[in-house]
Amino acid sequence: AQKITQTQPGMFVQEKEAVTLDCTYDTSDQSYGLFWYKQPSSGEMIFLIYQGSYDEQNATEGRYSLNFQKARKSANLVISASQLGDSAMYFCAMREGPGGGFKTIFGAGTRLFVKA
Amino acid sequence: EADIYQTPRYLVIGTGKKITLECSQTMGHDKMYWYQQDPGMELHLIHYSYGVNSTEKGDLSSESTVSRIRTEHFPLTLESARPSHTSQYLCASSEWAENQPQHFGDGTRLSIL
Numbered sequence: 061a062q063k064i065t066q067t068q069p070g071m072f073v074q075e076k077e078a079v080t081l082d083c084t085y086d087t088s089d090q091s092y093g094l095f096w097y098k099q100p101s102s103g104e105m106i107f108l109i110y111q112g113s114y115d116e117q118n119a120t121e122g123r124y125s126l127n128f129q130k131a132r133k134s135a136n137l138v139i140s141a142s143q144l145g146d147s148a149m150y151f152c153a154m155r156e157g158p159g160g161g162f163k164t165i166f167g168a169g170t171r172l173f174v175k176a
Numbered sequence: 177e178a179d180i181y182q183t184p185r186y187l188v189i190g191t192g193k194k195i196t197l198e199c200s201q202t203m204g205h206d207k208m209y210w211y212q213q214d215p216g217m218e219l220h221l222i223h224y225s226y227g228v229n230s231t232e233k234g235d236l237s238s239e240s241t242v243s244r245i246r247t248e249h250f251p252l253t254l255e256s257a258r259p260s261h262t263s264q265y266l267c268a269s270s271e272w273a274e275n276q277p278q279h280f281g282d283g284t285r286l287s288i289l
Contacts (some may be wrong), residue, residue, distance in 0.1 A: 067177070069240065069287075082284060091274070093274050093275060094279075095277055096255075101189060103264075103282065103283055104280065104282065105266070105268075105278075107277035107278070110275050112274060112275055149216060153278075157283040161232060162207075162226075163209070163221060163224050163232070163234065164209065164221070164268075164270070164278060165221055165235060166182035166211070166218055166220075166221075167218060168217070168218040169217070169218055171216065
């Protein structure tokens with residue numbers, strides 16, 4: 061069963077606009093962590109933002125924010141004021157709790173295209 | 177600045193060869209991981225380790241094996257390479273603290289002819 065679901069294979073956004081990338085997850089653990097990574101065409105993996113399962117406030121890092129809805133098991137990434145350099149693959153990841161062996165698994169990714 | 181190193185960066189080799197992909201990190205991280213990723217596709221966890229002498233299989237069935245004899249070193253071995261093993265292999269490490277992200281190497285692009 062897929063534990064991390066990213067339903068948007070590709071997204072387009074106009075430069076300077078905001079975009080939301082969806083991520084839903086499935087776990088029976090109470091303690092877990094959610095991460096977003098960016099992978100440009102060059103291939104490196106860049107950490108963007110983290111949300112812990114017990115964090116009551118949504119995480120923010122500069123232009124990135126995480127819309128965390130625990131009851132719905134969703135952790136959507138919001139990028140404000142998109143830039144051309146934001147064009148990349150974006151991966152949602154979950155560090156599982158004790159039930160999942162504390163390992164980190166990834167979703168299928170969303171490819172974001174920023175239009176000038 | 178990379179603190180996690182993978183070698184080789186690229187490898188093209190014939191079917192049936194034994195291959196070892198190297199991964200080393202200088203950050204003293206206990207947790208290390210191997211992922212398989214086809215270009216532009218998702219990352220599949222194939223092996224992970226909590227520390228020295230600890231290895232676990234991931235969610236993707238793999239014919240590879242790993243070892244963790246030293247904290248900084250986590251090599252991946254394919255005993256007999258096949259064309260189906262053609263892919264990119266990413267190594268990562270992280271601290272135990274739950275809010276710490278993974279640090280990734282640059283990957284090894286493997287092509288089996």
